[in-house]
Amino acid sequence: MxxxxxxxxxxxxxxxxxxxxxxxxxxxxxxxxxxxxxxxxxxxxxxxxxxxxxxxxxxxxxxxxxxxxxxxxxxxxxxxxxxxxxxxxxxxxxxxxxxxxxxxxxxxxxxxxxxxxxxxxxxxxxxxxxxxxxxxxxxxxxxxxxxxxxxxxxxxxxxxxxxxxxxxxxxxxxxxxxxxxxxxxxxxxxxxxxxxxxxxxxxxxxxxxxxxxxxxxxxxxxxxxxxxxxxxxxxxxxxxxxxxxxxxxxxxxxxxxxxxxxxxxxxxxxxxxxxxxxxxxxxxxxxxxxxxxxxxxxxxxxxxxxxxxxxLQSDIVDGVEKLPENKEGDILELKDVTFNYFDSETPAVKDISFKVKKGQTTAIIGGTGSGKSTILNLIMRFFEPTSGEILLNGKNIKNISQDELRKHFSLIPQKTVLFTGTIRDNIKMGKEDATDEEIIEALKIAQAYDFVQKNKEGLDYILSQGGKNLSGGQKQRLSIARAIVRRPDFYLFDDSFSALDFKTDKILREELKKVTQNSGVLIVAQRISTIMDAETIVVLDDGEIVGMGNHKELLKSCEVYREIAQSQLGEEALKDE
Structure with missing residues (x-):
């Protein structure tokens, strides 16, 4: 005392x-x-x-x-x-x-x-x-x-x-x-x-x-x-x-x-x-x-x-260096990344290596507990890798200040988190100085504007704690709009379309392509239909990469991916591929 x-x-x-x-x-x-x-x-x-x-x-x-x-x-x-x-x-x-x-x-x-x-x-x-x-x-x-x-x-x-x-x-x-x-x-x-x-x-x-x-x-x-x-x-x-x-x-x-x-x-x-x-x-x-x-x-x-x-000292030490510019476009790279949770002897992810380039979509898929969300948490520096390194434009993110690092990302978490306040306040968390026009545009892209304008309060509609006065799909779309309004260099989607019906999912992804053409997109997903068009798909099994390539390549080369595709799309759909 x-x-x-x-x-x-x-x-x-x-x-x-x-x-x-x-x-x-x-x-x-x-x-x-x-x-x-x-x-x-x-x-x-x-x-x-x-x-x-x-x-x-x-x-x-x-x-x-x-x-x-x-x-x-x-x-x-x-x-x-x-x-x-x-x-x-x-x-x-x-x-x-x-x-x-x-x-x-x-x-x-x-x-x-x-x-x-x-x-x-x-x-x-x-x-x-x-x-x-x-x-x-x-x-x-x-x-x-x-x-x-x-x-x-x-x-x-x-x-x-x-x-x-x-x-x-x-x-x-x-x-x-x-x-x-x-x-x-x-x-x-x-x-x-x-x-x-x-x-x-x-x-x-x-x-x-x-x-x-x-x-x-x-x-x-x-x-x-x-x-x-x-x-x-x-x-x-x-x-x-x-x-x-x-x-x-x-x-x-x-x-x-x-x-x-x-x-x-x-x-x-x-x-x-x-x-x-x-x-x-x-x-x-x-x-x-x-x-x-x-x-x-x-x-x-x-x-x-x-x-x-x-x-209690945090295992994350804030860096002080500035992020270098990359004339060829920003690149996010994971090199031999391994991570253990503090109470676990078995690595959650092991020897993970892949790149995410601006203008391309990279997807991660795998079974439950395979380490998909862990990778996003490591990229955002919510956790520190046990070994290996994560590079942004060739610079280890450990050496970059957390504020500087996170300015380049928009994370849409697996569990939607909204705060008590208006819809406008929640969207502005993505960009503090966003105008109503920018907010409305983001809502339209996220397929959220229709249900927002139905309320007479519009953007001033008050959300209860955790957004409990909205459905799961509505909360998820607001979370996506919050990320879009920021216009970051990289979008990180952590199974962020799971609460959407297939029709809304398809329309939303088509609209997203228009605003993510110059950004890197990393998607963690359960549905193969969500990631089929990704340039690179990383397949995880028990924390390790067991396959990497596009959809057609993985159907031929990766048994784990083929099993997932077969369970979701059916054998007939695979024959067409």
Missing amino acids: IKLFKNLKSYWKNIVGVLTFTMIGVLCELFLPRLMGNIVDNGVVNGDINYILKTGLQMIIFAIVGTSSMIVSAYLSSKTATGFGRDLRRMVFTKVEGYSLNEMEKLGTSSLITRTTNDINQIQQVAIMSLRMMVRAPLMLIGGFVMAFSTNSTLSRVLLISGPLLLIVIATIGRVAFPFFKKIQEKIDKINKVMREELSGIRVIRAFNKVDFEKKRFEKANKDLTETFLKVTRIMTLVMPLIMIILNFTNVAVIWFGSNLISTNNMEVGQLMAFIQYVMQIMFSLIMVSVIFIMIPRASASATRINEVLE
């Missing part, structure tokens, strides 16, 4: 203000019991009304100054802690944005959400409490002891027993409770994961009558979290009763020994009253420490989880 608190350096002015005003407030509070004792011993006993009024006025001034100082201190500490929490969220979000998909999968989406929200909130709350109490408690504790000893050193011996005893109790309970707080955060991760899967997969759950099963799964995770909470709560509930027992015994001891000192004329009544107030202040400062001790273990567990995010 100390590592994270180093980020408070930028708020040093506020922290100095908190320290200053807290010190003023504490000093004012410490002088009040002394003044009250003086009123009793010098004013009440002697019947000196003027002294009582004069000292009472001083008490009022000290009270006003002390209260005002603590209000300012509370404001500054809240402002500082809130800004600190904001900075942490920004740091975590920025770090996660730079992760490769490998790191994302290591930590998990649900866990990253919990760390960015719940964990940072825990740290922010401790920051507020620390600035308010961690500063005030030691000042009050030390000041209380000094004032108590200056009031009566003999009676102060009681505090030398109760004070350390109280600290031992707090430290012991905190140490026992600490391991449970890390488990709590992990179990919150689990609940978020179950909840996220249930909400995103509600249709499948209902379709297969698994509602009761999911209820039991959530109940198990919920019960597990509840039981852990109860365990740590039972431990932490011991703190306050033990503190109150020690506090009450301390007061009894002070009154007992104080009365004996008064009876022997070694102490005044006012001094005893002041001493009791100092004891209360000392004990109150220890209670503040105990509250912090209750919060610190959980915040420490959260801090550990946040540091895991911030310290």
Whole structure:
């Protein structure tokens, strides 16, 4: 947690203000019991009304100054802690944005959400409490002891027993409770994961009558979290009763020994009253420490989880070189590319080599799990190849900045991703400064304009989260339009026509040819009808290239391709070839 608190350096002015005003407030509070004792011993006993009024006025001034100082201190500490929490969220979000998909999968989406929200909130709350109490408690504790000893050193011996005893109790309970707080955060991760899967997969759950099963799964995770909470709560509930027992015994001891000192004329009544107030202040400062001790273990567990995010180094290091121009046309080339997922010993793709030239269409086809989508993810640098290299105009893409690299590509992912907002906003993600004319042209090419204009809002039609108010085919066509409006050097289609009927698929591909004449097109597809016209077709099987050529060549030379074609087109269609 100390590592994270180093980020408070930028708020040093506020922290100095908190320290200053807290010190003023504490000093004012410490002088009040002394003044009250003086009123009793010098004013009440002697019947000196003027002294009582004069000292009472001083008490009022000290009270006003002390209260005002603590209000300012509370404001500054809240402002500082809130800004600190904001900075942490920004740091975590920025770090996660730079992760490769490998790191994302290591930590998990649900866990990253919990760390960015719940964990940072825990740290922010401790920051507020620390600035308010961690500063005030030691000042009050030390000041209380000094004032108590200056009031009566003999009676102060009681505090030398109760004070350390109280600290031992707090430290012991905190140490026992600490391991449970890390488990709590992990179990919150689990609940978020179950909840996220249930909400995103509600249709499948209902379709297969698994509602009761999911209820039991959530109940198990919920019960597990509840039981852990109860365990740590039972431990932490011991703190306050033990503190109150020690506090009450301390007061009894002070009154007992104080009365004996008064009876022997070694102490005044006012001094005893002041001493009791100092004891209360000392004990109150220890209670503040105990509250912090209750919060610190959980915040420490959260801090550990946040540091895991911030310290995890991405396997993708951003390049700084510019992309060289190629007078003969841009060329994307994969040379002996091999890639392993972080949790797999078997390569997802192995020794992949082929070229994609501008003005040509290259297609990738193969069975499920053959590594087709993985290749596109490697080209976009969502993953880093285990070995081999990917070249753009002869330059290794590792040496090119990710921003520069991705300007040359438009990716249409296998799973359509749309965002909450208007259709215009979603299409403009492809080109920020796109005009409505450019957007409409892209929609027409993607065969999406017809259903867009049917809505009276047109381009201003609001999409719900994930575009759930559209059909699968409509979402896919908007995703294609978003890529088209960019007019990139290379189009990467990851099975992007799967939700389209054959007629729409055919028309769309014909329209695409008009805008991709000067671009390289790389298509990952399941349908042979989608890629039959490609200049080069790469056939994958179990992560390796087993065939490469055009449609007619592969029918003769590649058994895997022929089997796929036969299953989709039929034997009669193959005879015609």
